[in-house]
Amino acid sequence: xxxxxxxxxxxxxxxxxxxxxxxxxxxxxxxxxxxxxxxxxxxxxxxxxxxxxxxxxxxxxxxxxxxxxxxxxxxxxxxxxxxxxxxxxxxxxxxxxxxxxxxxxxxxxxxxxxxxxxxxxxxxxxxxxxxxxxxxxxxxxxxxxxxx
Numbered sequence: 001x002x003x004x005x006x007x008x009x010x011x012x013x014x015x016x017x018x019x020x021x022x023x024x025x026x027x028x029x030x031x032x033x034x035x036x037x038x039x040x041x042x043x044x045x046x047x048x049x050x051x052x053x054x055x056x057x058x059x060x061x062x063x064x065x066x067x068x069x070x071x072x073x074x075x076x077x078x079x080x081x082x083x084x085x086x087x088x089x090x091x092x093x094x095x096x097x098x099x100x101x102x103x104x105x106x107x108x109x110x111x112x113x114x115x116x117x118x119x120x121x122x123x124x125x126x127x128x129x130x131x132x133x134x135x136x137x138x139x140x141x142x143x144x145x146x147x148x
Contacts, residue, residue, distance in 0.1 A: 025080045027112035032076045032083050033059050035110065038129035039074060042136075070140070073100060074132075083110035087135045089143060104143055106135045 036059035043050050043064055053071075054063035062074040071090040076083060086107050088100040108118040115122045116131060123131055 024112065025078060028078045028080065028083050028110075031110055031112055031114065032078055034125075035083070035085070035128055035132070036062065036074075036076055039132040042129045042133045046133075066136075066140070070143070071098065072136070072139070079109075085110060085116075085135075087132075087139060089139055104139055106139055108135075 039062060040052065040055065043052060043062075049067045051065045052062070053065060054061065056062065060076055062076075063071070064074075065071050073088045073090065075086040075088070077086075084107070086105065089104045090098040091101040091104070093099050108116050110116045113122055114125070114128060119131065
């Protein structure tokens with residue numbers, strides 16, 4: 001007797017109460033993919049001094065360098081009800097190993113309608129990349145202690 005294989009659509013049809021979570025998760029996944037794409041576009045548009053070290057095909061992680069001194073990691077996690085966005089800088093520990101900094105870290109949450117926890121209004125599609133650039137510039141200012 002063979003095992004009947006089910007498709008994803010069969011699973012979704014039988015989900016019942018979980019259906020709304022599945023649909024919300026798909027919406028957040030779309031936001032995550034778009035945010036990731038816009039972040040890569042912003043880095044490439046900044047030009048000289050930016051090197052993308054690692055791109056993730058699942059749009060979860062982006063590792064890049066600014067000049068030779070600063071290395072950053074962007075983490076995007078689909079938390080079903082929201083998108084968790086974290087931008088870290090790497091620091092050297094006492095053994096000169098690169099570790100993610102907790103001191104220089106930017107975190108925010110995003111919803112399926114492009115409303116981010118650190119903004120007052122819903123972002124238009126063309127402003128999503130600027131949101132990432134704002135996060136990056138904020139961290140660089142914090143690191144270098146540049147004041148406005």
